[in-house]
Amino acid sequence: MWPMGYDDKGNLIGVGEHNGVAFCALLAGKTSETTLTASGFSIITPGGTMWDGKYIAIADQSVGSSHETGVVEASLKGTTLTSHGEVTLGSKCDGEDDVGPFILGKKNTPVNNRQGKLVVGTSPLCSGSANGISYWKYPAGGDPYASFGSTDTQHNVVAVSIGE
Numbered sequence: 586m587w588p589m590g591y592d593d594k595g596n597l598i599g600v601g602e603h604n605g606v607a608f609c610a611l612l613a614g615k616t617s618e619t620t621l622t623a624s625g626f627s628i629i630t631p632g633g634t635m636w637d638g639k640y641i642a643i644a645d646q647s648v649g650s651s652h653e654t655g656v657v658e659a660s661l662k663g664t665t666l667t668s669h670g671e672v673t674l675g676s677k678c679d680g681e682d683d684v685g686p687f688i689l690g691k692k693n694t695p696v697n698n699r700q701g702k703l704v705v706g707t708s709p710l711c712s713g714s715a716n717g718i719s720y721w722k723y724p725a726g727g728d729p730y731a732s733f734g735s736t737d738t739q740h741n742v743v744a745v746s747i748g749e
Contacts, residue, residue, distance in 0.1 A: 599634050648671065689701050718732065719732045
């Protein structure tokens with residue numbers, strides 16, 4: 586199971602893989618996990634899930650070329666996740682594979698409806714100065730517009746803090 590995220594209704598939604606990719610949720614008010622179906626999209630290599638302020642953002646590590654991250658923008662109705670589009674996050678190197686993109690916005694928490702404007706993520710498979718933390722415009726996607734390079738090859742977590 587990849588990191589799960591809450592939507593604006595208090596549902597905890599995630600994607601995992603074991604004999605294939607599966608979507609699940611702990612629906613608000615329930616005490617057991619529910620299997621979800623996907624409509625209009627598939628995930629090749631799952632990543633984290635989070636609320637982007639408008640949609641449930643489900644990361645896919647393998648869209649476009651073999652190592653570009655995608656974010657499927659989905660909504661949940663009943664037990665069906667429906668796609669409203671996909672954002673492709675381009676790479677600075679052949680091997681950028683952001684396993685847990687974080688969508689940043691001053692008000693993109695589940696209690697409101699302001700969609701985030703920036704994706705922050707790591708590029709653990711890049712080497713040299715291309716390795717590190719990258720920033721993409723959201724929901725536009727495309728190539729990263731800024732990066733902080735590092736020679737450390739184990740960037741797997743990003744912590745983000747914003748002030749009011």
